[in-house]
Amino acid sequence: KAGVTQTPRYLIKTRGQQVTLSCSPISGHRSVSWYQQTPGQGLQFLFEYFSETQRNKGNFPGRFSGRQFSNSRSEMNVSTLELGDSALYLCASSFSGGGSDTQYFGPGTRLTVL
Amino acid sequence: TQLLEQSPQFLSIQEGENLTVYCNSSSVFSSLQWYRQEPGEGPVLLVTVVTGGEVKKLKRLTFQFGDARKDSSLHITAAQPGDTGLYLCAGVQGSGYALNFGKGTSLLVTP
Numbered sequence: 001k002a003g004v005t006q007t008p009r010y011l012i013k014t015r016g017q018q019v020t021l022s023c024s025p026i027s028g029h030r031s032v033s034w035y036q037q038t039p040g041q042g043l044q045f046l047f048e049y050f051s052e053t054q055r056n057k058g059n060f061p062g063r064f065s066g067r068q069f070s071n072s073r074s075e076m077n078v079s080t081l082e083l084g085d086s087a088l089y090l091c092a093s094s095f096s097g098g099g100s101d102t103q104y105f106g107p108g109t110r111l112t113v114l
Numbered sequence: 115t116q117l118l119e120q121s122p123q124f125l126s127i128q129e130g131e132n133l134t135v136y137c138n139s140s141s142v143f144s145s146l147q148w149y150r151q152e153p154g155e156g157p158v159l160l161v162t163v164v165t166g167g168e169v170k171k172l173k174r175l176t177f178q179f180g181d182a183r184k185d186s187s188l189h190i191t192a193a194q195p196g197d198t199g200l201y202l203c204a205g206v207q208g209s210g211y212a213l214n215f216g217k218g219t220s221l222l223v224t225p
Contacts (some may be wrong), residue, residue: 004156031211033211033212033213035213035215041217042116042202042215042216042217042218043157043202043204043213043215044215045212045213045214045215048211048212050211055211056210056211056212058212090156090157092156092213097211098206098210098211100145100162100164102159102162103159103213104159105149105156105157105158106156107154107155107156108155108156
């Protein structure tokens with residue numbers, strides 16, 4: 001069974017631009033979560049989607065948004081990029097989400113904002 | 115504000131030594147998970163503990179969940195270079211969907 005895939009793996013953008021990251025979950029998984037990982041803050045929860053609906057959102061500004069498609073693939077978008085948005089963005093998939101459900105992480109997208 | 119505090123932040127030991135990593139909080143969690151992350155990869159789940167006082171063993175790794183479900187520890191016996199990586203604890207509160215991560219413990223095991 002193929003794991004979680006994320007594209008692109010690396011991305012370089014400049015301040016003010018916007019970016020879209022993609023995540024393909026494991027086949028059969030309907031929950032997709034996004035996390036931001038930085039050296040200073042560690043992993044922080046962005047949002048979680050299940051069956052195309054956002055069920056939970058972390059404490060991030062409105063510049064961070066996401067969506068999920070009917071095939072469970074998910075995208076996240078960051079508009080008006082700031083230097084502090086440089087991070088590793090990870091997505092994780094699971095059957096139904098929630099603490100009792102094992103989450104499988106992708107390798108991440110490394111975003112650098114110049 | 116970090117709900118989970120991990121200590122130590124960095125650990126460098128020699129092969130064969132034992133070590134313990136701690137994950138503490140003032141909050142109660144319905145479950146707590148431990149992950150290991152290697153450079154260039156996403157975190158990989160090692161174990162999930164859900165019952166206060168629970169102890170789980172995974173080969174040389176022993177995980178314990180505190181009685182009050184506010185803290186956890188990871189003990190590695192006879193560490194090997196292959197144990198090198200970032201160890202992360204993460205907790206879920208109530209029936210929530212978000213994992214609250216600690217900042218991690220970076221472990222280096224040298225031959």
